[in-house]
Amino acid sequence: MTDIWKMKRQIDRDRREFENEAMKDYDRDVYFPARKKLIEECRTLRHVEGHYYDNGLGWTFLYCGKCGIVMQKFGPNDEVLIEGIDF
Numbered sequence: 897m898t899d900i901w902k903m904k905r906q907i908d909r910d911r912r913e914f915e916n917e918a919m920k921d922y923d924r925d926v927y928f929p930a931r932k933k934l935i936e937e938c939r940t941l942r943h944v945e946g947h948y949y950d951n952g953l954g955w956t957f958l959y960c961g962k963c964g965i966v967m968q969k970f971g972p973n974d975e976v977l978i979e980g981i982d983f
């Protein structure tokens with residue numbers, strides 16, 4: 897790794913840590929409860945199959961097309977690691 901690459905990585909890491917710390921209370925009190933409520937409402941109305949994502953290492957993911965939650969996760973040997981969520 898070049899020094900420039902290491903410096904960039906550290907600058908980005910410092911920013912991400914600052915951002916996470918600054919948003920910690922908001923995420924805990926507002927964002928995560930709202931996201932949880934949204935997912936529950938989507939589950940009640942039924943999740944819909946969205947896009948598949950293959951990470952290139954044998955893992956594939958199926959996301960809900962509305963709320964974005966991972967509906968199913970398949971391992972390298974096609975084992976299902978997360979079973980469908982009421983869809």
Ligand SMILES: [Zn+2]
Binds near residue numbers: 935938942960963
């Ligand atoms: Zn959903």
